[in-house]
Amino acid sequence: MSLEIEIKFSLNGRQTRLKVSPTMTTLAMLREKLDLTGGKLACGEGECGACTVLVDGHTINSCLMFAVDCDGRELQTIEGLATDAGLEIVQQAFVDHGAIQCGYCMPGMIMQARYLLDHNPDKGRKMTRDDIARGLEGNVCRCSGYTKVVDAVAAVVLEESPS
Amino acid sequence: MNIENYEVPVSIVEAVQSLQHGDATILAGGTDLTPQTTSGAKEFLRTLINIQHIEEMRGISVDDGRYRIGGLTTVTDILESALLAAEVPVLVDAADHFASSQIRNAASLAGNICNASPAGDMIIPLLLLDAEVELAGWIDGTLSMRSIALIDFFTGPGKTAMQGNELLTSIVFAAPVEGFRAEFLKSGPRPALEISMVSMGVAAVQKEGVLSNVRVAIGAVAPTPIRARATEAVLEGQLLDESLVDEAAAAAGREVSPIDDVRASAWYRSHLTGVYIRRLLNVVGN
Numbered sequence: 001m002s003l004e005i006e007i008k009f010s011l012n013g014r015q016t017r018l019k020v021s022p023t024m025t026t027l028a029m030l031r032e033k034l035d036l037t038g039g040k041l042a043c044g045e046g047e048c049g050a051c052t053v054l055v056d057g058h059t060i061n062s063c064l065m066f067a068v069d070c071d072g073r074e075l076q077t078i079e080g081l082a083t084d085a086g087l088e089i090v091q092q093a094f095v096d097h098g099a100i101q102c103g104y105c106m107p108g109m110i111m112q113a114r115y116l117l118d119h120n121p122d123k124g125r126k127m128t129r130d131d132i133a134r135g136l137e138g139n140v141c142r143c144s145g146y147t148k149v150v151d152a153v154a155a156v157v158l159e160e161s162p163s
Numbered sequence: 164m165n166i167e168n169y170e171v172p173v174s175i176v177e178a179v180q181s182l183q184h185g186d187a188t189i190l191a192g193g194t195d196l197t198p199q200t201t202s203g204a205k206e207f208l209r210t211l212i213n214i215q216h217i218e219e220m221r222g223i224s225v226d227d228g229r230y231r232i233g234g235l236t237t238v239t240d241i242l243e244s245a246l247l248a249a250e251v252p253v254l255v256d257a258a259d260h261f262a263s264s265q266i267r268n269a270a271s272l273a274g275n276i277c278n279a280s281p282a283g284d285m286i287i288p289l290l291l292l293d294a295e296v297e298l299a300g301w302i303d304g305t306l307s308m309r310s311i312a313l314i315d316f317f318t319g320p321g322k323t324a325m326q327g328n329e330l331l332t333s334i335v336f337a338a339p340v341e342g343f344r345a346e347f348l349k350s351g352p353r354p355a356l357e358i359s360m361v362s363m364g365v366a367a368v369q370k371e372g373v374l375s376n377v378r379v380a381i382g383a384v385a386p387t388p389i390r391a392r393a394t395e396a397v398l399e400g401q402l403l404d405e406s407l408v409d410e411a412a413a414a415a416g417r418e419v420s421p422i423d424d425v426r427a428s429a430w431y432r433s434h435l436t437g438v439y440i441r442r443l444l445n446v447v448g449n
Contacts, residue, residue, distance in 0.1 A: 003167060044198070
């Protein structure tokens with residue numbers, strides 16, 4: 001019988017407890033055990049960012065993190081972003097700017113954009129389009145719709161810190 | 164092999180006790196271990212030891228002119244360190260060229276070193292700093308520490324001098340001498356997520372055009388990252404002029420032994436070596 005490890009963690013604000021194989025990735029756990037299919041498996045080696053989720057406030061590639069390592073941590077996935085009041089501001093901006101083509105990369109792209117907005121690499125200076133492109137460099141869109149993605153994030157920069 | 168035990172030590176002592184019989188796979192950030200095990204390039208050993216909860220292996224500090232970076236310190240921690248940005252900017256610069264935001268947030272410095280890729284991005288600036296790594300083991304019922312120069316740590320692609328029952332706990336180096344300037348370059352078809360075709364660091368103190376404390380480190384041109392000692396000897400104590408730059412470029416060309424692979428040809432890597440040493444000397448020598 002193969003080894004299973006019990007882990008406990010916060011998932012989108014909810015305490016979650018389950019058993020996982022030590023070789024299962026966080027992405028596989030989210031999709032196959034918890035039915036959270038927003039994050040996608042594309043490259044499976046950290047090149048594309050389609051599986052991006054927040055762990056303890058930092059984005060990671062969930063395909064490169066073992067599920068056992070989620071124990072004791074706080075995870076947020078795209079499913080935890082919107083509230084009953086509506087879409088989260090970045091999600092709404094992507095909709096408003098038509099930043100979505102096939103949609104496959106979007107959950108990861110939006111999670112990374114949210115992280116970038118919360119962690120302005122050069123604090124005190126407003127993010128430029130170049131900063132945004134740089135911050136999203138770990139996320140690949142095969143439809144290559146990058147311009148509107150940057151438009152959407154730039155609009156949030158203005159909205160969240162006007163002047 | 165099937166993993167039979169999963170352990171989560173919270174201290175170095177606990178970790179090396181778990182490791183004492185070897186036959187264990189160490190999990191830190193997981194960014195290399197996941198794809199390597201998923202693809203079958205690497206097999207899990209009997210015990211999986213998740214070292215992520217060893218808090219004493221995190222953080223960046225300086226004490227009496229000696230820097231210490233805990234092995235579990237992430238590349239993001241290095242990128243965001245005000246101390247390193249002020250005092251050892253070459254490490255921050257290399258961190259800024261490392262993979263992507265998501266990978267920097269997870270990848271540990273010790274992991275980048277222990278993976279022992281000839282192209283490991285953080286290794287080159289650490290070689291310029293003459294860094295050492297500290298290895299912990301459990302011998303005769305007690306914690307045993309040893310240090311080894313980083314340059315001697317690498318024994319081949321993916322191979323290191325670390326024993327199966329040891330743990331790389333921290334990276335240490337002396338504060339750079341006054342006027343020490345270190346610069347790093349890496350090449351790839353795009354800025355993000357590239358495994359370098361060639362990476363290079365050059366460091367020196369320049370005074371009235373004369374270089375001293377010269378260090379040259381090159382990645383992805385040999386089975387391990389290298390210090391180009393002959394090139395350093397050409398430059399050390401000499402007035403940096405056009406002919407010396409030519410001489411250094413020729414020397415560096417003789418010190419590398421690149422291969423053809425999917426990322427670049429040996430010829431191109433040799434060519435880049437010459438380009439990079441010229442470019443870096445232009446900056447460091449100014």
